[in-house]
Amino acid sequence: MMRKIIYPVLAILMIFIVKLDCNAQNVSELEKKIARLQGEIKTSQNLLSQTSKNKETTVQEVELLQAQIKKRDDLIAMYNKQLDALNKSTKAYNNDIKKLQNELQKSRQEYADLLVLSYRNRSNINNLLFIFSSEDFNQAIRRMRYIQQFKELLKHKMEEIDKTKDDIKRRIEKNDADKKDIEKLKASQQRERDKLNEDKKALNKKVSDLKKKEKDIKKDIARKQKETDALQAKVKKIIEDEMSRRKADATVDTRLSANFESNKGKLPWPVKNGVVIKKYGNNPHPTQPKVVVKNNGIDISTDHGAEALSVFDGVVATVFNTGSTNVVLIQHGLYFTLYANLDKVYVKAGDKVKTGQKLGMIHTGATDNVTTLHFEVWKEKNNINPEPWMK
Numbered sequence: 001m002m003r004k005i006i007y008p009v010l011a012i013l014m015i016f017i018v019k020l021d022c023n024a025q026n027v028s029e030l031e032k033k034i035a036r037l038q039g040e041i042k043t044s045q046n047l048l049s050q051t052s053k054n055k056e057t058t059v060q061e062v063e064l065l066q067a068q069i070k071k072r073d074d075l076i077a078m079y080n081k082q083l084d085a086l087n088k089s090t091k092a093y094n095n096d097i098k099k100l101q102n103e104l105q106k107s108r109q110e111y112a113d114l115l116v117l118s119y120r121n122r123s124n125i126n127n128l129l130f131i132f133s134s135e136d137f138n139q140a141i142r143r144m145r146y147i148q149q150f151k152e153l154l155k156h157k158m159e160e161i162d163k164t165k166d167d168i169k170r171r172i173e174k175n176d177a178d179k180k181d182i183e184k185l186k187a188s189q190q191r192e193r194d195k196l197n198e199d200k201k202a203l204n205k206k207v208s209d210l211k212k213k214e215k216d217i218k219k220d221i222a223r224k225q226k227e228t229d230a231l232q233a234k235v236k237k238i239i240e241d242e243m244s245r246r247k248a249d250a251t252v253d254t255r256l257s258a259n260f261e262s263n264k265g266k267l268p269w270p271v272k273n274g275v276v277i278k279k280y281g282n283n284p285h286p287t288q289p290k291v292v293v294k295n296n297g298i299d300i301s302t303d304h305g306a307e308a309l310s311v312f313d314g315v316v317a318t319v320f321n322t323g324s325t326n327v328v329l330i331q332h333g334l335y336f337t338l339y340a341n342l343d344k345v346y347v348k349a350g351d352k353v354k355t356g357q358k359l360g361m362i363h364t365g366a367t368d369n370v371t372t373l374h375f376e377v378w379k380e381k382n383n384i385n386p387e388p389w390m391k
Contacts, residue, residue, distance in 0.1 A: 030082045037075040044068040044275045057209040058368035062286045063277040065203050072196040079189040086178045210287040257333025267311045267389045270375045274302035280385040296383045297376030308339040308359045316351045325363045340374035
């Protein structure tokens with residue numbers, strides 16, 4: 001009898017708790033993503049304020065502004081997801097509250113019926129008569145157990161009623177808090193939309209300014225592409241030579257390779273603060289609609305005076321100069337990481353480096369006032385997209 005009465009309410013409470021936990025996890029994950037995007041937008045705003053000292057608009061400034069617009073779009077999308085999650089939770093839990101309230105009403109009626117029954121058999125004499133009137137010893141034992149179970153049932157039923165009342169109260173309070181959060185999120189989302197529109201207006205103006213320099217920009221694109229091709233060819237040759245030498249000496253650290261590979265998605269970023277302004281692969285040029293620029297890694301805009309940081313333990317394979325800046329190539333077994341556009345370099349070939357170790361100061365452009373690290377990841381002779389490797 002007790003099981004039949006208690007189990008329906010317990011089942012509803014368990015569903016209620018599971019839903020609450022899952023929704024809390026979803027909202028918590030969204031909050032983390034929102035906080036990360038807000039931090040990245042703040043970083044890009046600080047970087048844009050540094051470039052605003054320029055008298056003339058530069059391509060790098062436009063790329064940074066485009067990156068900020070993308071982050072704002074992502075942030076607005078996250079706000080939408082969080083609003084959906086909160087709206088769904090309030091609706092779902094309102095339904096659960098109604099179910100719990102119905103069960104509470106049933107439990108109260110059942111408790112009242114039990115009290116009536118208890119009142120009719122309230123006397124210890126009646127209980128003794130009930131036991132001693134048994135036909136045999138086994139029946140007397142069963143009646144004793146029945147009386148004890150009846151008392152336990154009353155106790156459990158009262159505890160169940162109190163717990164259901166508490167759960168309903170907590171859910172109502174949580175729903176009220178969620179409704180306030182929804183209003184705050186809507187306000188934040190609108191503020192972000194307003195800022196996004198301002199960014200887009202600023203971008204249109206800067207792109208318009210750069211169109212007046214179309215010839216110079218095309219020359220700059222050709223020059224940079226030539227430098228990129230030369231850098232890739234040189235790095236590929238260095239890696240080939242290094243791998244051949246190490247394989248001949250049987251000194252390739254397979255354990256380090258495995259450790260590097262197992263940390264995919266967990267590697268730290270090669271700068272303390274920064275925004276990716278140019279992704280891996282083919283990137284449409286910000287001002288030339290028909291021009292696609294290939295990138296063998298990612299370009300990260302960062303603070304003036306920022307330093308490049310090693311993303312994993314390894315050995316410096318080489319340090320070389322491109323003619324204007326320096327490049328550091330670090331070997332992690334069969335994997336390599338490349339840090340380009342450095343002014344000062346703090347390491348040399350053969351040095352062992354640790355995760356987070358400073359490798360050199362990142363170059364700041366004299367004309368554009370932008371500090372950008374070019375970062376690549378290679379697996380033997382093939383470069384790969386670095387972003388999936390970073391946390």
